[in-house]
Amino acid sequence: MIAAEKSALIDQPRELQHDLVSRGHPGDDRLRIAAAESALQVRHGRRYRLIFRNGSGDQHPMHLHRHSFEVVQIGERKLSGLMKDTINVMPLESITVEFVADNPGDTLLHCHQQLHMDYGFMQLIRYIE
Numbered sequence: 147m148i149a150a151e152k153s154a155l156i157d158q159p160r161e162l163q164h165d166l167v168s169r170g171h172p173g174d175d176r177l178r179i180a181a182a183e184s185a186l187q188v189r190h191g192r193r194y195r196l197i198f199r200n201g202s203g204d205q206h207p208m209h210l211h212r213h214s215f216e217v218v219q220i221g222e223r224k225l226s227g228l229m230k231d232t233i234n235v236m237p238l239e240s241i242t243v244e245f246v247a248d249n250p251g252d253t254l255l256h257c258h259q260q261l262h263m264d265y266g267f268m269q270l271i272r273y274i275e
Contacts, residue, residue, distance in 0.1 A: 187271075188247040193244055193246050196215070196243050198240065205237060209258040213245045218242050220239070230243075232258055254271065
């Protein structure tokens with residue numbers, strides 16, 4: 147449950163798009179989150195929207211440490227009230243989730259398949275002031 151005093155801060159989620167893709171080099175199986183060149187920066191108490199677009203042929207169970215997120219859309223279907231910390235993004239699927247940055251400190255967003263993490267399929271989330 148989101149505290150009432152925070153509701154004014156989270157009416158307009160900040161949108162952060164994450165394309166789940168391979169690096170595109172022949173013979174290079176390393177994976178990445180397209181927006182992951184630097185840490186994702188969030189502010190305490192704000193609501194953020196993550197859009198996972200899976201352009202690969204693999205499924206990716208995307209996991210957010212230390213937070214729960216609400217699944218708000220799978221493909222064209224809108225949802226509400228489904229809270230998770232991991233969601234499986236199927237090949238060529240798009241899933242939108244929203245989370246409140248309510249647990250300060252560095253945290254990790256990553257594909258929950260160990261091999262994919264070994265290939266770098268993760269992103270740091272850092273709280274800023």
